[in-house]
Amino acid sequence: MEIEKILLGQSSEKENYVYPENSMPGSEAFSICFNGGYFNGEKTCIGGKGISGYHILTEGSLMCTYNDGRKIKVEAGDIFNCETEDRVELEGNAGIFNMIMGNGVRGFIRTFQLKGKKMMRVGEGVGESYIAFIGLNGTFTLEYEGEKFYCEKDSAVIVHAGKKEFGRVVLTADGEDISVAAASGVQLLKHDxxxxxxxxxxxxxxxxxxxxxxxxxxxxxxxxxxxxxxxxxxxxxxxxxxxxxxxxxxxxxxxxxxxxxxxxxxxxxxxxxxxxxxxxxxxxxxxxxxxxxxxxxxxxxxxxxxxxx
Missing domain, CATH: 3.10.129.10 (Hotdog Thioesterase)
Structure with a gap:
């Protein structure tokens, strides 16, 4: 397994992590991208390019207006998605973490409370998988086979497991009760x-x-x-x-x-x-x-x- 730490940056347009390396969203090779940034009250549109995305607010609030007329207000810690035919207008002041998925990727973002230590099994059988861990209200440490990665504010730790490669990581909260977001995606390829x-x-x-x-x-x-x-x-x-x-x-x-x-x-x-x-x-x-x-x-x-x- 490969593990790396990334900085989320200040711009929601900045792509901090893309697989394969140097490929672009919408291209034939594009699979998954993790990025983060901040909205400063301006209106911004996402989606509409035949790709899907999962998003979580790390702070603040946004009003999401979908092209089918839906309107959803999301607050810090809330998760919303943008499917392949969605076009979503975002307005507000908020920090955001994005997982953008190309063709053949199944992905989710979920949250859980980290109290003390938690062991997690990572990896899937059908294809390569990626999981990004982000602390929403505090810091934590991820450990794998003796190597430790400290995840502070505005950063994420990403675990990449190959097909049929499984491992166990240990998350340790730097405090009594930390809210953690886990963004995970797996390449289904033809298995769909x-x-x-x-x-x-x-x-x-x-x-x-x-x-x-x-x-x-x-x-x-x-x-x-x-x-x-x-x-x-x-x-x-x-x-x-x-x-x-x-x-x-x-x-x-x-x-x-x-x-x-x-x-x-x-x-x-x-x-x-x-x-x-x-x-x-x-x-x-x-x-x-x-x-x-x-x-x-x-x-x-x-x-x-x-x-x-």
Whole structure:
């Protein structure tokens, strides 16, 4: 594993960390970029370039106006996302940390309270992964195999694990109770069947995901309704994303689909995943799938087992 510390800088346009080295957002080689900066009251637009992003405010507040009319006010510690077709206008005074993702990357930002020491398992099986740790209200130390990295204000520690490379890092709070943001991304490359059939994510947050599938002729069965396997794939994609957002690697141990209404040639389907119970190891979710007329087509129950220590 490779570990490095970066300074977040003063400009939100500055790219502090890009993989591969020297590639640019939107280019064919671009995978993931971490950066940070500060807004000083000016209006700034992000998104609209076919890439997605996850963002967390380190201080202050912003008003986020999306191109579909949504308006969200975010405060220090709040997380918001910008999907591939979103264009978001930001206005306010705030510090921000960004994780910008190119094609084939699944990523999230989540927060947790660091009390004393915490051991975390890092790495995933399907592709190279990156995780950036940022202290939101204090400082901490990250240790891996005897090497220590001190993370103070306006800095981040980034861990890079290769495909099927796993390790354990230890985070130690420099105080009694530190709020830490963890921005993690994994390169799915070709391991993304949901994207292959056209699943497009609309909204993501910790434990929640909403996605859309525009229906094509190859999604249909011989009697003119959306194929049951297509419905289940949509549910599996949205629920897998929600389960992963909790942190660590999860695997499905049980699932059950209920077909409630036939989907007769809809223009699109919308799936939303909600957590039912999140335990230390067992994570239970429900997915609702509706058509373009807001008719409930199916519900799907999933149970995941967390492989995170």
């Amino acid at each position: 069947f949901g994207k292959f059939i056209g699943v497009r994510f609309l909204e993501r947050s910790e434990g929640y995901c909403k996605a859309r599938l525009d229906i094509r002729p190859d999604h249909m069965n011989p009697i003119g309704t959306v194929h049951g396997g297509c419905l289940f794939t949509l549910a599996d994609a949205v629920c897998g994303m929600a389960a992963s957002s909790i942190g660590g690697v999860s695997t499905t141990v049980d699932s059950h689909i209920q077909f409630l209404n036939a989907a007769f040639r809809p223009k699109y389907l919308i799936a939303e995943s909600f957590p039912k119970k999140i335990g230390r190891k067992i994570r239970s979710f429900c997915v609702e799938i509706k058509d373009d007329q807001d008719k409930l087509i199916a519900t799907v129950d999933f149970i995941f087992y967390s492989l995170q220590d």
